[in-house]
Amino acid sequence: MSTTEKLLDAAEYRMRRGGYNSVSFRDLASDTQIKSSSVHYHYPKKEDLGLALVERYSSQFNDELAKKTKTAKTTQEHLRAYQAVIRAALVEDDAICLCGLLGAEGAGLPNVIQHRVQQFFNENINWLVSILPNDMPKAEKLATANTLLAGHQGAMMLAKNMQDNKIFDTITNQLLEQVI
Amino acid sequence: MSTTEKLLDAAEYRMRRGGYNSVSFRDLASDTQIKSSSVHYHYPKKEDLGLALVERYSSQFNDELAKKTKTAKTTQEHLRAYQAVIRAALVEDDAICLCGLLGAEGAGLPNVIQHRVQQFFNENINWLVSILPNDMPKAEKLATANTLLAGHQGAMMLAKNMQDNKIFDTITNQLLEQVI
DNA sequence: GTCTATAATTTGATAGAC
DNA sequence: GTCTATCAAATTATAGAC
Numbered sequence: 001m002s003t004t005e006k007l008l009d010a011a012e013y014r015m016r017r018g019g020y021n022s023v024s025f026r027d028l029a030s031d032t033q034i035k036s037s038s039v040h041y042h043y044p045k046k047e048d049l050g051l052a053l054v055e056r057y058s059s060q061f062n063d064e065l066a067k068k069t070k071t072a073k074t075t076q077e078h079l080r081a082y083q084a085v086i087r088a089a090l091v092e093d094d095a096i097c098l099c100g101l102l103g104a105e106g107a108g109l110p111n112v113i114q115h116r117v118q119q120f121f122n123e124n125i126n127w128l129v130s131i132l133p134n135d136m137p138k139a140e141k142l143a144t145a146n147t148l149l150a151g152h153q154g155a156m157m158l159a160k161n162m163q164d165n166k167i168f169d170t171i172t173n174q175l176l177e178q179v180i
Numbered sequence: 181m182s183t184t185e186k187l188l189d190a191a192e193y194r195m196r197r198g199g200y201n202s203v204s205f206r207d208l209a210s211d212t213q214i215k216s217s218s219v220h221y222h223y224p225k226k227e228d229l230g231l232a233l234v235e236r237y238s239s240q241f242n243d244e245l246a247k248k249t250k251t252a253k254t255t256q257e258h259l260r261a262y263q264a265v266i267r268a269a270l271v272e273d274d275a276i277c278l279c280g281l282l283g284a285e286g287a288g289l290p291n292v293i294q295h296r297v298q299q300f301f302n303e304n305i306n307w308l309v310s311i312l313p314n315d316m317p318k319a320e321k322l323a324t325a326n327t328l329l330a331g332h333q334g335a336m337m338l339a340k341n342m343q344d345n346k347i348f349d350t351i352t353n354q355l356l357e358q359v360i
Numbered sequence: 361g362t363c364t365a366t367a368a369t370t371t372g373a374t375a376g377a378c
Numbered sequence: 379g380t381c382t383a384t385c386a387a388a389t390t391a392t393a394g395a396c
Binding site: 204217226 | 387389390391392393
Binding site for chain 1: 201285324
């Protein structure tokens with residue numbers, strides 16, 4: 001594994017738990033067995049690291065979604081895939097969504113990162129709108145996409161806080177059953 | 181206004197925007213026109229300040245909820261009050277819920293604060309369960325309460341990030357219309 | 361309650377050798 | 379690409395005078 005990969009892994013682990021300001025170059029240096037000045041070689045400013053992190057997280061998320069919807073046909077199949085991708089992020093990594101956390105910290109972050117997180121959410125909404133039923137009115141599609149996104153993000157936060165992943169399942173199942 | 185009130189106001193303003201680690205004693209000192217050592221007189225450790233902040237936020241939230249539901253009779257009336265209290269926190273303060281943000285940062289915070297945030301969520305859920313229709317099965321009540329809480333928290337985060345409070349209204353209206 | 365002074369540590373960041 | 383060395387600033391926190 002390359003040094004930048006190791007750095008991004010370590011940074012993602014820490015940032016998805018404590019937030020942007022909980023990650024320091026020295027922590028990452030000790031995580032990856034190099035010196036903090038070497039971390040700066042890969043990511044000169046913290047902003048660069050944060051941006052790279054959101055970019056990698058975002059493209060991995062979209063890749064997972066594409067993979068899990070390869071054979072999906074119905075809206076329900078697509079939505080179950082969406083739920084499964086987010087659930088995997090919660091359960092396997094034992095952490096909430098990177099963009100959910102950075103979105104909450106929004107005003108305290110560098111502008112470039114704020115905007116990149118916003119882009120992640122916009123891509124989520126566009127995707128959700130694209131897989132909702134054709135006969136659903138456009139305005140309702142948009143509303144439903146927003147509700148599903150917000151619901152899944154809130155569900156991660158609450159489940160993590162209550163230390164009970166079943167809460168995520170309960171909430172998102174109810175959303176998928178009742179909101180369509 | 182007392183110094184502790186001024187301190188809590190300043191701390192809440194900052195923490196609800198950038199999170200726990202974005203607030204420093206020196207910032208609060210300059211906000212309130214005293215020295216950082218004097219801030220420590222009021223709140224010896226940062227943990228003390230954070231805890232006091234969540235406690236005040238939580239009791240103000242519960243007070244607002246009690247006030248707005250004084251004449252409420254139906255489940256719908258209670259839920260509209262719940263929505264209104266959270267909406268006011270978003271629109272008037274132009275910031276998301278303190279506990280929503282601290283909940284997301286959970287793992288990076290002192291344990292006492294984590295637990296106090298958890299208590300805020302538990303009180304929310306208990307209240308929601310208590311105002312849901314009598315004929316709703318207990319398990320469904322609990323699921324619905326969790327969905328409503330997560331949905332409102334996610335809606336704040338998304339609306340703030342997209343810089344469009346109408347998104348909050350759209351999401352929470354849909355939840356109140358379809359989830360009951 | 362507030363101040364001055366200061367300690368101890370952490371943090372983001374850079375210069376320059378290898 | 380990584381290291382040593384170092385810096386300037388920020389951060390939490392304390393001691394003691396007024």
